[in-house]
Amino acid sequence: GINQLAAGTSQLAANSAALRSGASQLAGGLGQMNAQVPALTSGVNQLANGTQQLNANSPKLADGATQLEQGNSKLAKALAEGSEQVNDNTKNLSSKTSNMFASPTELKHKSYSYVPNYGYALAPYMLSVALYVGALVFNLVYPVRRLSDPDASATEWWLSKLSVGALVATGTSVVEVLLMMAAGLHPDHLGATLINAWFFALASTFIVMFLAVAFGNIGRFLGIIFLVIQLGSCGGSFPIQVTRAMGGFFQMVNPFLPMTYSVYGFRESLTSGLGANQVWISVGVQLIYIIASIALLWVAMNAERSKVTYVDVEAQNLND
Structure with a gap:
């Protein structure tokens, strides 16, 4: 036991410098932590304010989610109806239908003035x-x-x-x-x-x-x-x-x-x-x-x- 105590004492003496350095780092870290306490407090206050705003607007968020759900339902229904109409038109596809899709507009030319030749x-x-x-x-x-x-x-x-x-x-x-x-x-x-x-x-x-x-x-x-x-x-x-x-x-x-x-x-x-x-x-x-x-x-x-x-x-x- 005395021998172990002597060995441990030797290790403690050998690591005393590291112990002192660690104690200094701990003291510095505590100082930095103490310096950041106001910023931490401000952040906590901001988090509290944001939480309050989120809580106040949660009914609007819920309404918006409900409207979004309803809009998605209408869109899905309209797309389904449109697809059915396209399928119906495809079944009765003719040359007139294809011409309509190929040329949906018709241009008409109308002259607001007619000058027949250079003499005029x-x-x-x-x-x-x-x-x-x-x-x-x-x-x-x-x-x-x-x-x-x-x-x-x-x-x-x-x-x-x-x-x-x-x-x-x-x-x-x-x-x-x-x-x-x-x-x-x-x-x-x-x-x-x-x-x-x-x-x-x-x-x-x-x-x-x-x-x-x-x-x-x-x-x-x-x-x-x-x-x-x-x-x-x-x-x-x-x-x-x-x-x-x-x-x-x-x-x-x-x-x-x-x-x-x-x-x-x-x-x-x-x-x-x-x-x-x-x-x-x-x-x-x-x-x-x-x-x-x-x-x-x-x-x-x-x-x-x-x-x-x-x-x-x-x-x-x-x-x-």
């Missing part, structure tokens, strides 16, 4: 150009700066030229539409075609007349320049969206030119497709140009009245 497509542009050129020719030939009465006032001069210009514009528009129809171009809406042609002819005539009275031959030249600008900007030959020349100048002025709306009006009246209101929009814009041109013509004639002299054409012809 270009007609609105050429009709507008012809009316404006007719206004230019009239104002080049007709002596708008000549008085018919030596004692006529500026207003009388204005009324006389205005009436003649309106008469010529009316005749030009009617003759052009009739010639167009004689050549084989038949409009969808004849009345709208005549109205659009008449208003654009009036606008063109009075625009050029104002320029001719206000600036003489220079004004007539400006009328030609205005025609050139409209040719590139009205979108008659090509869509204005692809006309990008001159840094977008033509696209910028397109909405403000009378020929733009004349082309749109003719397109709708000849072949439809732009909406019933397009002709009235075109006529409204051209009416603005007509009123503005007539007003400016009156102002120009009042300014130029003192510079214009009466010429007796008949006496001059007799002398010649």
